[in-house]
Amino acid sequence: MSPVWSRIRRQGATGFGLLLLVGALWVVQREFRELKVADIGAALRAIPPVTLWYAAGWTLLAYAVLTIYDRLGSVYAGKPVSYVRTSLASFCAYTLAHNIGFAAVSGAAVRYRFYAAWGLTPVEIAKVIAFTSLTFGLGALALGGLVLVIEPEVVPLIGANSPHWVMRGIGLLLWGVLGAYLLLSRIKPHFTAFGMKIDLPGFRMALAQTMLASVDVAVTAMIFYALLPPAPGLTFIRFLGIYVASYTTGLAASVPGGLGVFDGAILLGLSPYLPTAEVVGALLIFRLYYYIIPLFLSGGLFIAFELGQRRKVLARVGTLTGVTENFEVPVLAGLAGLGGLALLFIGALPVKGSLMEEWAGHLAAGASHFGASLLGSLLLVAAYGLVRRLRLAWGAAIFLLLSGAFAVWLRGEAWWLWSAYLLVGGLLAGTGASFYRDARVLAEPISPGNFAALAAGAVCAITLALVAYHEPVRDESWWSVVMADDAPDSLRFTVGLCAVLLLYAAARLLRPARLRPLPWDNAARLRFAALGAEAPVGTEAVLFTDTGRAAVPFMRRDGAWIALGDPAGNARDSTTAIWRFRDLCERHGVDTAFWGVGDANLRVYNDLGLVPLPVEGQPGRWLVAPAERARRIEDAITKRA
Template sequence: MSRAWPLIRAYGPTVFGLALLVGAIYVLQREFRGLSVAEVGEALRAIPASSLWIAAGWTVAAYMLLTIYDRLGSIYAGHPVGYARTSLASFCAYTLAHNLGFAAVSGAAVRYRFYAAWGLSPLQIAKVVAFTSLTFGLGGFALGGAVLLFEPEVVPFVGEGASLWVPRAFGLLLWAAVIAYITLARFVPHLHLFGHRIDLPGFRMALAQTALASTEVAVTAAILYSLLPPSEDLTFLIFLGVYVTALTAGLLAHVPGGIGVFDGTMLLGLQHHLTTAQLVGALLLFRLYYYVVPLFLAGALFAAFELSQRRAAMARITAAVGGGAPFEVPALASLVGLGGTVLLFIGALPPRGSAIEAWGGYGAALASHFAASVVGSLLLVMGYGLLRRLRLAWGAALALLLLGAVITGLRGDPWWVAGAFVFVAGLLATLRGAFYRDARLLAEPLNGEALFAIGAVAGCALVLALVAYGGAVAGESWWRVVLSPLAPDSLRFTVGLSAVLLLVALVRLLRPARFAPVPYDAEARRRLAALGALAPAEADGAVFGEQGRAGFAFLKRDGVWLGLGDPMGEERDRVSAVWRFRDICERAGVDPAFWRVGPDLLRVYGDIGLTAFPILTPESRGLRYLACRAERDLERLRALLPEEPVPAPRRARAAA
């Protein structure tokens, strides 16, 4: 069990999230059977203008409530910040984190950008982050407990005929956790948990947290509820139960905005109250109100703030590491994944009445329909490669986006759909320098494993494409071919196996090779000293770049492996050493961190999801940093941080 735990810790959340996503895709394809774009458009046109204005009002109210989280958090941290500033930090942090969902632009990293500039120390920022995260959780616990206690049958998979004592018991546990927190805050100023001291906010603050978070979740649910048509048996309490369940599933899936998982759970929970077209139309508008429009506003505000802070240092660091801004790549990866999702949804709709059928015949319509599913699946995989800054993923995503534009154009979909694919491809093309890593196919000799992966990609694509030209299930998406009772068992097995092999082969092509750390012995110390890196008398291991021309030593701490200084050596190999350390830590089920690093590679540390906190070292007149996962590891590494803000020089502060 001790050996299995690191693997469970490293891959358990991902596997669980993928399981939720697969289940959501199954629900979506089932609910979309027989659904047409025209029906969704008709449902959208049926929503009255008054409902649109009400939903807009609820959206403003929801984000105003979220801004109070940060205001209370700064008070709890002992450094109150004005409401105007906390509103800016809260709006940008929540909007970017909810939409993108990647560590490089997580709420903790975004908040650090703001609060560090406003004079808060790293530990004070960590308190703000912990307070806001806990507040959000309290709201979910309080409302989730209420739903499970009073309306457990509305939760998907429970139903009216199921035994209700299990969800009600779980609801009592959720309420017990909230009550215990409030009680402890009343009588205990702080407590020690897992070796860490946790300062409790006080009784009144704990009550305010719970009430505020519960209200915020309910108000956010009201946005979607106001967009639904009236239904006699769908009360707000019933709807709230389904919404909280869907929100929880989306958070557990770890996908940006809970896309697919949240929507599938809502469709499953409300299928007996409203039609699929009505639900899909309302969900599209909800995402427009709560996700898309705020994302553009927050992105513009955050970019303006970043530019005002970085100035000349931004250009210097970008030139040093050859990458784009930490915000840009995750945002584009999210857009690429969204494009893949759109194509998957297009592939789930029946191919009837498309423009390509009018001039190319039914076979051409089937081919375009099936191609949308395949290209959409590949774009989802490429989003993973973009996050890892892989050159191969950049080129493949660019080609697939243009292919998606061709497919949607030939199908006769609205012009702006194809235009959106071209627009994202254009944005991606401008960031060629941000993708500086070689994937397995390009970094290694063309050995048998690589040839097998290439052959699997080509062969599976051929098999999947041939299915589109004949048979009773020719017009189905590839996953619906596997599930369709009309398909022969041999065909279902072949298509299912081909799809799995296709995705596995692509992941193998895009995944950098795995490496193990070098034992820290006399030879490792000699190599590090020759490269100019720190070579302490004792360390737990060393990591070198892909060419062996840059490296650094590291220490193992509880849940964190701490690199000692920047990798030193050849410039490009320094970057590969950072990424190799990240891959090694991921495999070991721990978080990477770097101590006493300079400003040169801060962009690369940001690319792997680390936030840089300034520190001063006795032997250095310049500014040094601790780079770590702010949302998880600040408390573990607090001994390495100053209690008060570091008076950073202007250029170094801009680099952070």
């Protein structure tokens, strides 16, 4: 495989997701231009209380349907688990995966924790995970095909600009894929493809999957539909098409909860039927019901389960905070990212009559458009660093959240809005111990590249701060200035270049360093021995930290690179070494695994989304690997030379 194609394969999905996110932000910014927070508040107050109860009922039904996924999955795996237990696993896994989406609390890892405690083997757990992952797709195929055949024009942006026969053809193709799945389940449920053995459920189980998934998608869409006021022409079938297309787009963008992408697609799809304020009001309630409230409920349930089921492991680790930290960091990173998106949208709202205008004048009030959008963009970058547990990102995110709260307060927005930024900033400030990873720019001598990034960031920030008071700019967000036809070309170029360079500089200072593992030759052996450790049998390469005080010996297997034991060398640098090895595996598109590790770093491995399996014949030693690949990786290790 060529280096270019390999790079596209590894980063293509991320690039596509960024394109979708940028497009969604443009849509939302366009829709928000004439919108006021007061309009959204009025739309929320206009929702009848009985409608809120109806939506809550549909939410309960939606999660009840989801619980059946896991029950059927355990039956498919050949190890039926009681409905009460599968309900717990399903609720926690789906709510955490829907909201957060990060590897540390992915649905697969959460399911592994539950089902391993209930006696399922890794292979059986992998079957449950595969079954539940596939089921939603079947519902999307069934209902998506139905909508495209009946109402082909409702798909946002694409439907109105494509011939109906093309859209109907796509709908029939979706049905064809679904039919092929059902047919294979009937005539040949066991076969080998691409070197992998595939076990499909029987025909009845596959049919139940399809029906269950279709009901799930329809009921979830009904939550949103129930919150919308009546609109001429907006039938449930039409809304279902808009919802399925929007939700699928959010999934394709790989953004937690489809944040921004799902919202932009919904706004675009519903714009011919309803005012923006009413759609945004319904969208906020939908996210509260389907995402936020279940997230906190499932987080509490999962923590209670962990404390009850894994006391011995937690005692060996030495602290009970390891469990909660698996949740607090990605949750806070997600909330910081949500705050960044909100600032981007707030930057598109008018500020006439706001506190800032009365206190600082119209010039400063107009500049708040530009400033809010810039703060939001930087907060999104900081959220990326929070996921990787960087101390630098932690400090930057707190500063940006406090700045965002101040900007929102000066704009005269609702008290609960700026209070939310203060709340997230306060929660983040209390979790400093969870951010234990040094950024490269702080842990090492400043390289020419990092110095250039710092200098460029400072120059661009000052330039943008000065430009924000320029007449054509101050009433716009930074990206709308770049796309404005009536702005001078020199101004558009300056704003675009400075904004992109500023964001690039911030991302560069938070990104993992370029990783170059060393082949296991004499030089590497001598350098490793200087750390006072002996390399395990089977070592093929070694990855050192930039300081050289810690190293990870590893071997390469098909689809996974496996570190052999805990990092050697300085204990304080071990965490950095573990994360750098994970980054190396991610860069090469392979799974990360550690063989024969002790208890000292279990919390860090847990942060990476890896689950521990006891090593047979080696008490107190663990294999930590992705849940769905654990057994295959263990087999690969036992066959090493």
